[in-house]
Amino acid sequence: MEIKIQNLDNIREAAREFIDNIGENTVFAFYGKMGAGKTTFVKAICEELGVEDVITSPTFAIVNEYEAPQKTIYHFDFYRIKKLEEVYDMGYEDYFYSGALCFIEWPELIEDVLPEDAVKVTIEECTDGSRSVKF
Numbered sequence: 001m002e003i004k005i006q007n008l009d010n011i012r013e014a015a016r017e018f019i020d021n022i023g024e025n026t027v028f029a030f031y032g033k034m035g036a037g038k039t040t041f042v043k044a045i046c047e048e049l050g051v052e053d054v055i056t057s058p059t060f061a062i063v064n065e066y067e068a069p070q071k072t073i074y075h076f077d078f079y080r081i082k083k084l085e086e087v088y089d090m091g092y093e094d095y096f097y098s099g100a101l102c103f104i105e106w107p108e109l110i111e112d113v114l115p116e117d118a119v120k121v122t123i124e125e126c127t128d129g130s131r132s133v134k135f
Contacts, residue, residue, distance in 0.1 A: 005037070005131040014133065015044035021135075025119045027096055028135075029107035032123035037131050041123060042075055042103045049073065049101075058105075062090065072100040079106040087113055 001021055005014045018041075022028070030038045043055045049068040058064040058077040066073040074095045081087060087110050096102055096115050107114060121135040 001135055003133040005041070005133060007130070008040075011040065011044045012048060015041065015048040018045060018133065018135075019048055022119070025117065026099060027102045027104070027115050027118040028121050029104045029111075029114055029118050030121045030123060031107065033125070036123045036125055038105045038123055039077075041131075041133065042105070045103065046073055046075070063095065068101075072098070074098075074100055074102045075105075076102065077105045078109045081106075081109045084110065084112060 003014045003017050005011050030042065032038050039057045046055050046066055046068070049071070051066040051068050051073065053066050055066065055075070056064065058075050059079060062077060062080070064075045066075065076095075078087070092110070092113055096113075096118075104110075104114075104118075107118075119135055121133060124132045124134075126132055
């Protein structure tokens with residue numbers, strides 16, 4: 001499936017479309033270059049799911065936890081991970097197999113431990129400045 005994000009004015013609409021199509025999946029691996037809009041899109045998804053907390057990038061914390069009315073959400077950013085052992089030490093299984101929604105940025109660094117059913121989401125910048133979200 002592909003969703004187009006024309007600009008920030010329609011990102012919430014794109015987030016609703018994404019949510020409408022996630023089915024029973026809970027682990028989503030977001031791929032894209034630096035600045036592609038991964039964090040911005042995850043933030044829009046969380047807002048559409050009803051998160052009322054301030055949603056920020058987990059770059060330094062590695063994981064942020066949010067409560068939505070129907071579900072817990074974990075937002076990961078593995079950009080700073082140097083060794084896979086760091087992911088083992090944080091107890092990744094407790095998150096990935098909890099049934100909570102897991103949104104993972106920079107999954108390239110931890111692909112060996114991603115669940116087999118993790119949904120690969122690719123965000124790319126188009127020549128017209130819009131974004132393409134494919135999953």
